[in-house]
Amino acid sequence: MRKKNRILIITIALIIIFNTGQVIAATNPSYDEGYDVGYEWGAKNSDSSLSARNVYDNEYYESSEHRKIISKLGDKYIERDFRNGFLDGYDDGVDKNQAVDYASSLGRLLGEIYGARDFQNGEKSDWRDALPSDRQLRTMFNLRRFDSAYEDGFIDTFKISFEEYYIKGFDKAIFEPAKVSLEQGISDGEELGTIFGAVFGSKDYYEGKDNDYTRDLPSERTIRTEYSLNKDSDEYKNGFLSGFIRAYEEAYNKAYREANINNTLRNEQSAYSDGQEVGTIAGQMQATNDYMTKLNNDWKRSIPNDSFIINEFNLSIQTAKYRDGFISGYYDGYSSGYNERFNDLSQAAGSQKLKSEIIPISGGQVTSADGSFSIIVEPGTYFHDVNLNITTSYDASDRQYGPLIKSSDSYNISIINSSGNADDKKPLTISIEYYGDKQKGGIYRLDDYRWMYIPTTIEDGKMTAELKPSSLNQGATTYSAFVDANAMVFTDARGHWAKDEIATFVRRNVINGYSDMTFKPDRNISRAEFLTLLSRVYNWNTSYYTENLYAFKDADSFGNFSNIISYGLSHNYINGYSDGTFKPNNPITYNEVDIIMNRVIGYGSFKWIDIANDMLYEKKVRSSSFHNMNDKITRAEVVYMLYKITE
Structure with missing residues (x-):
């Protein structure tokens, strides 16, 4: 195969040169790896009309295979050398069945090496002077073993290739360092210019400034000083400046415009879903209240108007488009949430059941229809008989609420207390059956469409919490058990006098502790x-x-x-x-x-x-x-x- 023949030719050339004491060549890992990969790709695409450069730029460069090789080579990876190896290997892979022209190949290889050698030795470009004599060539390649016609043809072909590639090798030795410096400067400048241009483009948009990339663009003098360019070659310095400024402008404009578009899309796309989510919960709650008070199924009866929604959710500070989208989503969510919940409640064997009992002034206990929830009323809590209702929602299998994992059904409690009077010094005790993690479990109350933790004690297979009787005077309230996957217990708060209040506000994400898992409750607050x-x-x-x-x-x-x-x-x-x-x-x-x-x-x-x-x-x-x-x-x-x- 041509790949193997190419390696053989290079090996022969290096042995010849090494033995003559003229040049010793070092291996190039990036080129070698690129050649091997390119050869494989060329072999696979031997019937394709695509050029090696086209395949490298459009198919291989951004591939996961390329990224793995970059990672493998680490600091030894040089993209330019890898690319050149890939291009050479690809061409050889495409032509793998083509016979090797050793005279031409050896002439090219030695010509390029000798051209580079003469430049490095300070000599003028003279391929004739560097060209081995016919006698030397016959000795180098053992040509006397062939007939005279083969010898003459080999030498003529060798000289033609040697001349061409000697000149290329000499030129490359002269100009390649400057080219590399220029390319590296452009690349480095583009990389940094892109970063800073994007930063200032986005920043200017969100600060309400006009699109003007020159506003914070550093001067060439600043760039030279900031990145110590005056210590480098002119080629690298000029390339860096050119790449930085061009990339800065492009990245600035792109970031500025993307920030504009993204900000608009974010607001408009989220408005409807935000309103729908809140409206669904509001509709469900209203349906539950209407059902328990024996009102007809009519979601339009109590739906709030636009002004209420705007004030309730502080929409006046939002854009008009966001406000309109939110209100539209709210109405949609409210109507569907109301109807679904009301219909569920109406089904005799549906997902929810009611338990209703009269509690005398001597107190008592009411247990939900499913037996997992109970509420205890102490004697003298109320000054007359009250009607206590528990509605069970069989929703323990509902989706997870962020870090909160449902661990019980939901229980909606309402107390019909005609006078509204109660003794708040005698708390109501609610309990929910529970056998899970004692550190992360807790009873939560549904407040303003959010589940809020309340101080909970867990023991003997149940959670318990205390409620102020007056807290149920304003209407029905829903409770449920959850496991908070992110719940933390601070070592210095366990025995503290405010441990219950601290635990509550931590669970509600109002306060945080310190990285050492302490809360420092007795420290001052700024x-x-x-x-x-x-x-x-x-x-x-x-x-x-x-x-x-x-x-x-x-x-x-x-x-x-x-x-x-x-x-x-x-x-x-x-x-x-x-x-x-x-x-x-x-x-x-x-x-x-x-x-x-x-x-x-x-x-x-x-x-x-x-x-x-x-x-x-x-x-x-x-x-x-x-x-x-x-x-x-x-x-x-x-x-x-x-x-x-x-x-």
């Missing part, structure tokens, strides 16, 4: 961290807030808290200091918390002293605020306060 917790508890949409920041001397220290701080300032929840700073990392005091919470939930409706008294009564813990309201509040106290307010 002003910025406190605002962050408020934003999560009250679902502040801070995405578009960047106002009021640069009025502060220390605005550069805000970092990831910038939007949240701006939101708090814009709503007058918090202020800076008289010296023109905000001090986001300063520990926040009880007095500051008192002021902020009054502004967040309404003036006069919050007093820190009430929270401190509850801590003392319920947890037997005395807050340092009794000593001085300017003392610093702890992480645990903040969590306890927010839990008390929101529950």
Whole structure:
């Protein structure tokens, strides 16, 4: 095969040259690997009219086979040499059945080597002077073993090839280094220019700036200094500058335009599905309430209007297209969710069953129809008989809710209490049958279309949780058991007085611990961290807030808290200091918390002293605020306060 013959020719030539002491050639792993691959591809495409370069550029270059070889060769991989080997191998593979012309092949090989040798030795290009004599050729290749006609033909062919490739070898030795430097400079410049162009293109779009790639394009002087180009050759330097600027412009424009298109598509494509998802849950909840109060199946009766949806989901800050798409999806989801749930409830042997009992003032216990859920009412909780209803939804096999895995059916509880009066000091106790992981399991309540963890105790094959009786006065509430695959238990919170509240807010993704699996409940909390917790508890949409920041001397220290701080300032929840700073990392005091919470939930409706008294009564813990309201509040106290307010 021609591949083997080519290797044989090279080997013969190297032996001859080595033995004459003229040139010693080194192997090139990239070329050799490229030749082998190219030969195989050429053999497979021997009937094709495609050129070696066409196959390399359009079929092989981006292939997984090529990437594996790059990984295999590592630092030894040189794309230019690999490509040249591939092209040579491919041509040989295509012509594998063609006989080898040894005279021509040896003439080309030695001519190129001698041309390179003469340049390296500082000699002028003179192929005649470098050409071995006829006598030398006869000795080199043992031509005397052939007849005179073969000798003469071999020598004539050898000389023709030798002349051509001597000149090519000499030229290549002169110009190849400059060509390589130029190509490498262009390649390196393009690589870096692409990176920075893309960064600034996307950045300019999202900052609302016009498309202008020259805005942040560094000058040629800056580029030369930044990348130490003045220490390199002129060819590399010029190539780098040209490649960097051209690639920067292309990448900038591409990133700017893609950011524009992607932003529009993201908003418009997600709007309908976002609205549909929320509408489906709202429709299902309304259907459950209508069914339990014996209303007719009519989803249009209580569907909210556009204004309610816009206000409820803060759509006024969205684009008009997103708002319209969300509302359309909401109506679609609401109608389908309502009808599906109402029809399910209406079926006698359907997916849900009802349990309804009268609870006297002496209290009692009601167990769901499936026997897995129960609720205990202590004597004296209610001041007259009440009607307690449990609706079981057989949905334990429903899809996973993010990290939450369903581990029970859902139970919708409603209490018909005509007076609305109840003793909140006597909690209702609910329990769900459960035998799973005690660290990750818990009871969750459906709040505003989200499952929210409530403090849970797990023992003796069941989960238990306590509810305020008044929490059921506003209508039906749904509970279910879940396993949280991401649940964490912090070592320093297990025995802490606020362990239940901490566990609840961790499960609700309101707060996080530290990388060492601790929560540090008694550590102070900064002003910025406190605002962050408020934003999560009250679902502040801070995405578009960047106002009021640069009025502060220390605005550069805000970092990831910038939007949240701006939101708090814009709503007058918090202020800076008289010296023109905000001090986001300063520990926040009880007095500051008192002021902020009054502004967040309404003036006069919050007093820190009430929270401190509850801590003392319920947890037997005395807050340092009794000593001085300017003392610093702890992480645990903040969590306890927010839990008390929101529950």
